[in-house]
Amino acid sequence: xxxxxxxxxxxxxxxxxxxxxxxxxxxxxxxxxxxxxxxxxxxxxxxxxxxxxxxxxxxxxxxxxxxxxxxxxxxxxxxxxxxxxxxxxxxxxxxxxxxxxxxxxxxxxxxxxxxxxxxxxxxxxxxxxxxxxxxxxxxxxxxxxxxxxxxxxxxxxxxxxxxxxxxxxxxxxxxxxxxxxxxxxxxxxxxxxxxxxxxxxxxxxxxxxxxxxxxxxxxxxxxxxxxxxxxxxxxxxxxxxxxxxxxxxxxxxxxxxxxxxxxxxxxxxxxxxxxxxxxxxxxxxxxxxxxxxxxxxxxxxxxxxxxxxxxxxxxxxxxxxxxxxxxxxxxxxxxxxxxxxxxxxxxxxxxxxxxxxxxxxxxxxxxxxxxxxxxxxxxxxxxxxxxxxxxxxxxxxxxxxxxxxxxxxxxxxxxxxxxxxxxxxxxxxxxxxxxxxxxxxx
Numbered sequence: 001x002x003x004x005x006x007x008x009x010x011x012x013x014x015x016x017x018x019x020x021x022x023x024x025x026x027x028x029x030x031x032x033x034x035x036x037x038x039x040x041x042x043x044x045x046x047x048x049x050x051x052x053x054x055x056x057x058x059x060x061x062x063x064x065x066x067x068x069x070x071x072x073x074x075x076x077x078x079x080x081x082x083x084x085x086x087x088x089x090x091x092x093x094x095x096x097x098x099x100x101x102x103x104x105x106x107x108x109x110x111x112x113x114x115x116x117x118x119x120x121x122x123x124x125x126x127x128x129x130x131x132x133x134x135x136x137x138x139x140x141x142x143x144x145x146x147x148x149x150x151x152x153x154x155x156x157x158x159x160x161x162x163x164x165x166x167x168x169x170x171x172x173x174x175x176x177x178x179x180x181x182x183x184x185x186x187x188x189x190x191x192x193x194x195x196x197x198x199x200x201x202x203x204x205x206x207x208x209x210x211x212x213x214x215x216x217x218x219x220x221x222x223x224x225x226x227x228x229x230x231x232x233x234x235x236x237x238x239x240x241x242x243x244x245x246x247x248x249x250x251x252x253x254x255x256x257x258x259x260x261x262x263x264x265x266x267x268x269x270x271x272x273x274x275x276x277x278x279x280x281x282x283x284x285x286x287x288x289x290x291x292x293x294x295x296x297x298x299x300x301x302x303x304x305x306x307x308x309x310x311x312x313x314x315x316x317x318x319x320x321x322x323x324x325x326x327x328x329x330x331x332x333x334x335x336x337x338x339x340x341x342x343x344x345x346x347x348x349x350x351x352x353x354x355x356x357x358x359x360x361x362x363x364x365x366x367x368x369x370x371x372x373x374x375x376x377x378x379x380x381x382x383x384x385x386x387x388x389x390x391x392x393x394x395x396x397x398x399x400x401x402x403x404x405x406x407x408x409x410x411x412x413x414x415x416x417x418x419x420x421x422x423x424x425x426x427x428x429x430x431x432x433x434x435x436x437x438x439x440x441x442x
Contacts, residue, residue, distance in 0.1 A: 045204075054113055054215055061110060061222055064103045068229050071096035075236045079243075083315050083342055085439065086247065089240050096233055103226055110219050117212055124205055131198050138191055243314070250316040250343055251324070253422055275419050276328040278366035279338075283430070286377055286385060289359040289401075294382040298357050298404070303381035307353040307441040308407060310388060311414060311425045313344030319437040326421065330435075338435040339387065339428030346423035348414045349396075350388055352405045353427070353438075356380040361401055361411075363393070364418065373418020376411045384441075389426040391415045 075092040078084055293299045317324065319340050321333035330336035360377040367373055374391045376399065392415035399411050416423045429438045 050117060054110060054117070057106065057110055058215065058218055061103060061106045064099065064106060065222060065225050068096060068099040068103055071099050072229060072232050072236065079236060079239050083309055083313065084243065085318065086240065086244055086315065087318065093233070093236055093240060100226070100229055100233060107219070107222055107226060114212070114216055114219060121205070121208060121212060128198065128201055128205055135191065135194055135198060142191060246314060247316060250314065271419065272326070272328045274368055278364055281366040282364050286360055290379045290382060290385060293357050293359060293379055299379050299381055301382045303354065303384045305354055307386070307438065309442070310350050310353045310427055311342045311344055311348060313342045313348070315340060316343045316424060317341040319439070339426050340438050341424050341426055343424045344414055346414055346416065347392065349410045350391060350412045350414055350425055352378055352407055352409045352411050353386050354380045354407045356405060358399060358401055358403045358405060358411070361395065361399060367418055371419060373420070374415060378405060378411070383432050385430040387428040387430065388412060389428070390417050390420045390424060393417060
């Protein structure tokens with residue numbers, strides 16, 4: 001009978017002994033600790049800083065892409081110009097190509113970094129999921145613990161005292177229960193703190209994912225821009241290549257024509273000497289005629305304005321040192337071209353590059369007989385004179401020595417007179433006593 005009366009007390013004691021086991025099991029759950037959450041939040045903040053850095057890198061990429069766009073625009077603008085300077089276009093294409101390679105390198109870096117960001121963010125999302133799962137399990141175990149404590153609480157203290165052989169034993173057991181209650185409260189507080197930390201981590205992770213997706217979309221836009229620019233650069237290269245091929249063909253025909261005229265080196269050297277002598281003699285006469293027009297007040301001492309192309313076509317030879325043997329020497333250059341050669345359909349109208357007075361029109365009297373060039377020379381001021389050589393020997397209305405002409409007025413027609421290697425216009429600019437690149441005056 002005594003044994004039966006003590007059964008409730010033994011049940012209570014067994015339950016109290018089981019409580020530490022349950023609590024120990026609760027503590028043994030592979031939970032996400034506060035330190036783990038702090039580390040995750042720190043990595044999240046570092047990730048946000050990296051995204052901020054990538055936005056700055058993306059801004060740099062946009063600026064570099066803008067420079068490529070400007071270079072391409074300049075390239076196409078030069079190609080669209082009348083009588084495009086092929087060497088300048090080639091330099092512009094090289095500049096655009098180098099700028100595009102910089103853009104490509106920065107884009108590749110961004111893509112690689114974005115891939116790493118995705119990987120890091122994936123790890124954080126995995127940790128977040130694991131933390132939430134651990135938290136849910138701890139909450140379930142705590143709920144079970146509270147339910148067990150509730151059942152224990154239903155056995156009254158009076159009943160325990162009345163049915164126990166030892167009051168000391170009952171008080172010791174109740175003290176253990178009260179201590180476990182404090183531990184439950186502490187555990188509940190820890191769970192709440194972890195829940196709030198996980199909620200913050202979820203918010204920041206979602207925000208980071210959103211910003212990463214935005215960054216990916218912006219990088220995708222730049223990928224399309226790079227693709228379009230590569231296509232534009234390729235088109236510009238093809239246009240320039242075609243222009244250069246055409247120019248080389250013209251130069252080959254000119255060389256063949258020169259070789260027919262000067263069949264030996266001695267004949268070529270004699271031809272160049274005669275050409276230079278005739279040019280210098282005509283230049284000396286032109287200088288006298290310009291001084292005469294200045295004294296008469298027909299031309300100003302300075303030209304206020306710019307020149308225009310006298311003929312639209314293809315440039316077969318630029319101004320300056322050249323590898324073409326049919327050009328006479330000048331300064332340190334064995335062969336120097338004193339103007340720009342422009343090729344269009346034979347007979348195309350040639351126009352005055354600027355307002356001025358015609359100081360010479362006709363054949364160069366100092367050229368070899370039977371091989372004289374028809375030339376028109378215009379004085380725009382006492383310092384600036386333009387030459388138009390190899391024209392057809394016919395005179396448009398209003399063109400004669402001493403006549404005033406306006407910019408754009410027809411002064412002759414493209415021809416093949418004189419020491420010429422094919423129909424073209426040789427346009428030269430004389431400034432003071434020297435020859436200058438006509439492009440400088442356009």
